[in-house]
Amino acid sequence: MRNDAAGLPDAHERLLIDQAIAAQRNRPGALLGILEMVQEANPRKYLSAAALAYIAEKTGLPPAQVYSVATFYALFNLTPQGENVVCVCRGTACHTRGSRDLxxxxxxDLGLDWDAMSGTGEADKLALATxxxxxxxxxxxxxxxxxxxxxxExxxxVLAHVNERTLHREVRARARERK
Ligand code: FES
Structure with a gap:
């Protein structure tokens, strides 16, 4: 679908990016809007390196600026996302109520390697796909x-006051929907 190796998105994505840039032209926070539109249009809900480079080229913004905005905001993904996204809050209130155990x-449950993740010290800043x-x-x-x-989420x-059982049930239900 895309052509990261050549540093250029495919024609379809280039068109989407051109449209996003046109739609956001002269708007405050245009870059954020462009990145949101491009990510939303991507079937795997992420911004490829090729897409970021192309956005920089077409907007005339420095590539480093485009990249730093894409990496600063948690809503942007730089790797392909799974069909289902489970997002666990690791803030203080949620932590004190057991979010790490969740x-x-x-x-x-998802078959991800918790021991390896928790051993890295990065377990609180995850974005892993099965x-x-x-x-x-x-x-x-x-x-x-x-x-x-x-x-x-x-x-x-948004699921409130989540416990292990309700989360397990939710994940199983999403997994069954795929079959
Ligand atoms: S700490 Fe605020 S929602 Fe989890």
């Missing part, structure tokens, strides 16, 4: 819904 349990790309497991610093801690649906 993260460990769901990572094991090998079959059916799920991506992510973390976020805070959803701004602390009164409902612990909070988990599944495919952008």
């Amino acid at each position: 993260l460990e349990k769901v990572s094991l 090998p079959d790309r059916s799920f991506t497991l992510r973390t976020v610093a805070c959803f701004g819904q602390c009164a409902m801690a612990p909070v988990v 599944v495919n952008h649906r």
Whole structure:
């Protein structure tokens, strides 16, 4: 679909990017809007290196600026996402109500290597996809819904006061939908 090796997105994505740039022209925060539109249009909901380079070229912005905006905001993905996205909040309120245990349990449910992840010290800043790309497991610093801690989002649906059983059920249901 894309041609990262040559540093250029395919024709379809170039067209989408051109349209996003035209739609955001002269708007405040245009770059953010462009990145959002391009990511949303991507079937795997991510911004490839080729897409970022092309956005820089077409907007005239320095590539480093485009890249730093894409990496600064948690909503942007730089790797292909799974069909389902489970996002566990790792903010203080959620942490004190057990979000780390939820993260460990769901990572094991999804067959992700929790021991390797937790051993890296990076387990609180995750964005991992299962090998079959059916799920991506992510973390976020805070959803701004602390009164409902612990909070988990599944495919952008907010689940409040989550426990291991409800999260397990939710993940199983999403997995069954694929079959
Ligand atoms: S800390 Fe989890 S929603 Fe705020």
